[in-house]
Amino acid sequence: MSVQTAVLFDVPGPRARVRNVVYTVATLILFAAGLAVLYLGFNRTLTERETSLFDPATWAVNPAGQWAADKWEPFLRPETWTSYVLPGLQNTLTAALTASVLAIVFGLLFGIGRLSERWWIRVPAGAVVEFFRGIPLLMLIFFTMALPIVAWQLFDIPTGTFQVTALAAVVTGLTLYNGSVLAEVFRAGILAVPKGQSEAAQAIGMTRTQNLWLILIPQAVTSMMPAIVAQLVVLLKDSALGYIIAFPELLRSFTLLATRESNVIPAAIICALIYIAINLTLSRVAIWLERRNSRRGRPSAKPTDAEGAPTKADTATGAAGAVAVEPTVQEPLPDTLTEEGRAEPGDGDTDGNGTDGDGSPAGRG
Amino acid sequence: MEAFLSNIDRVVDGFSWTVRLTLVSALLSFVLGILLTAMRASPVPLLRGLATSYVEGVRNTPLTLVLLFCGLGLNSALGLSMADSVAMDVFWWAVIGLSAYTACFVSESLRAGINTIPLGQVEAARSLGLTFTQNLRLIVIPQALRTVVGPLGSVLIALTKNTTVASVAGLGVQEASREMKLMFDQGIAPVLPTFVGFAIGFLILTLPTGYFFGWLSKRVAVVR
Numbered sequence A: 001m002s003v004q005t006a007v008l009f010d011v012p013g014p015r016a017r018v019r020n021v022v023y024t025v026a027t028l029i030l031f032a033a034g035l036a037v038l039y040l041g042f043n044r045t046l047t048e049r050e051t052s053l054f055d056p057a058t059w060a061v062n063p064a065g066q067w068a069a070d071k072w073e074p075f076l077r078p079e080t081w082t083s084y085v086l087p088g089l090q091n092t093l094t095a096a097l098t099a100s101v102l103a104i105v106f107g108l109l110f111g112i113g114r115l116s117e118r119w120w121i122r123v124p125a126g127a128v129v130e131f132f133r134g135i136p137l138l139m140l141i142f143f144t145m146a147l148p149i150v151a152w153q154l155f156d157i158p159t160g161t162f163q164v165t166a167l168a169a170v171v172t173g174l175t176l177y178n179g180s181v182l183a184e185v186f187r188a189g190i191l192a193v194p195k196g197q198s199e200a201a202q203a204i205g206m207t208r209t210q211n212l213w214l215i216l217i218p219q220a221v222t223s224m225m226p227a228i229v230a231q232l233v234v235l236l237k238d239s240a241l242g243y244i245i246a247f248p249e250l251l252r253s254f255t256l257l258a259t260r261e262s263n264v265i266p267a268a269i270i271c272a273l274i275y276i277a278i279n280l281t282l283s284r285v286a287i288w289l290e291r292r293n294s295r296r297g298r299p300s301a302k303p304t305d306a307e308g309a310p311t312k313a314d315t316a317t318g319a320a321g322a323v324a325v326e327p328t329v330q331e332p333l334p335d336t337l338t339e340e341g342r343a344e345p346g347d348g349d350t351d352g353n354g355t356d357g358d359g360s361p362a363g364r365g
Numbered sequence B: 001m002e003a004f005l006s007n008i009d010r011v012v013d014g015f016s017w018t019v020r021l022t023l024v025s026a027l028l029s030f031v032l033g034i035l036l037t038a039m040r041a042s043p044v045p046l047l048r049g050l051a052t053s054y055v056e057g058v059r060n061t062p063l064t065l066v067l068l069f070c071g072l073g074l075n076s077a078l079g080l081s082m083a084d085s086v087a088m089d090v091f092w093w094a095v096i097g098l099s100a101y102t103a104c105f106v107s108e109s110l111r112a113g114i115n116t117i118p119l120g121q122v123e124a125a126r127s128l129g130l131t132f133t134q135n136l137r138l139i140v141i142p143q144a145l146r147t148v149v150g151p152l153g154s155v156l157i158a159l160t161k162n163t164t165v166a167s168v169a170g171l172g173v174q175e176a177s178r179e180m181k182l183m184f185d186q187g188i189a190p191v192l193p194t195f196v197g198f199a200i201g202f203l204i205l206t207l208p209t210g211y212f213f214g215w216l217s218k219r220v221a222v223v224r
Helices: A002-006 A014-043 A069-076 A078-114 A119-134 A137-145 A147-155 A166-192 A195-203 A208-245 A250-261 A264-295 A318-330 A333-343 A360-364 B002-006 B008-040 B045-059 B063-077 B086-115 B119-127 B132-147 B149-167 B176-186 B191-220
Strands: none
Touching: A014 B045, A069 A078, A069 A250, A069 A264, A078 A119, A078 A166, A078 A208, A078 A250, A119 A166, A119 B191, A137 A147, A137 A166, A137 A208, A137 B149, A137 B176, A137 B191, A147 B191, A166 A208, A195 A208, A208 A250, A208 A264, A208 B063, A208 B149, A250 A264, A250 B063, A264 B045, A264 B063, B002 B008, B002 B191, B008 B045, B008 B086, B008 B149, B008 B176, B008 B191, B045 B086, B063 B086, B063 B149, B086 B132, B086 B149, B119 B132, B132 B149, B149 B176, B149 B191, B176 B191
């Protein structure tokens, strides 16, 4: 961003500096006005406020409003964290982690399936991926919840026989949807590995399976790592959909807390901050991985440029080199969460990698 | 399947809300997204900072929380209402939430598009004496829009699917997924055909959109 946008305007001269100051002041005024509306709005509801803006009483913190100290006080009590926030966070992370692992397995299977030489594997795998990618996640979750009814309606299995827990429904939905997106990511990654790699593998007598697992997949996973992590951010965010089916995850525990303490706004703000902190850390990992790839002269393939083969990459490394790459990639991941992730102060340069749930479908054409 | 088809008017009604939510939010988020992108590229540091923190913040918040905030926070706690009837009131709050959320992704795509424009284009425009606004309006945005047609299509598809979250508590727009859930719960039609029917409905909305934007992005692509 810095390089490209800096060229849009000159180093400001005297007039431009004045103009910038004017714009800054105007922005500040607008921003302050917006904050004031929010402050006053949540201090008293708009309907009950009739006092003038110049009356100091209007601006005083209303003890019944959302900014009153006792609305924030619950977050200073340890039991709020131990009985609401942390269990919720634990459920969110459980659902997200389980679904991540399952989605990666699902994605690998179906991504490879779509590249199969046999049409009876390729076509169904493609249909499954397109189906789950094309319908809303929430519908999948609702349907999974209703599976006992389906069993009863189709096979006369009485409805009490088995139960679908909210956790199972959320994990199933997240797995099917994100797994399908990841399948496209893996497929694009495999297609983006230079052709010479497969040819070399064939030349030294590797079978198709060996070629796939020893040559193509390790390289594809390395180059797609940023896209994979970005998708895992989406997955974590989408786990909040569990709220709708009463899965006691982070958002649900915050709404319970908000109902008990009637502090909707403080709860919403702190809940958002927790999500933002987790997701930004993950996003930083994705950015770091991407930079790391480009430092090594291995461009991170994006789902959209499946056809555009990466430049020279490492055609010379050959089979042994490609396999050896994997452990070195996996190893530094954990400490990025603690060190590298925060070491980089946000310059906000995400390269548009983490679009929404569907950053990748652009590659469908 | 007959039981499902006999309730087709409810299905159509649900999808009509889905389509309305999608179209209005798409329009609003596009405008807001362009505004955010312009702010993020502007020479005023404060504008840049505000826009960047907005995008980074909202983008990393779950949509469920954003819509819940619109429903419970702004609508109930603030006591603001957008329209006289409850159905339209929640509809507009859902539109606001969806647009506020989607605008971040529009802005991210646009910014990625701006980054693909060769420096020479901007330098040429500047050497002709175009101001920042002219440069953005005549040179940068038209080219950036062409390269981001594909990603914007993906954002639109994501938005179509995200409208289902508008059924969340505090809003409860009668859109397709809520209609489907109600039909499950009321037991008016078997679950499996109902699910398949609604899924086909969404595929009808999303698949052609994807193919159309794929075709369009090839057609308008800037040859370099």
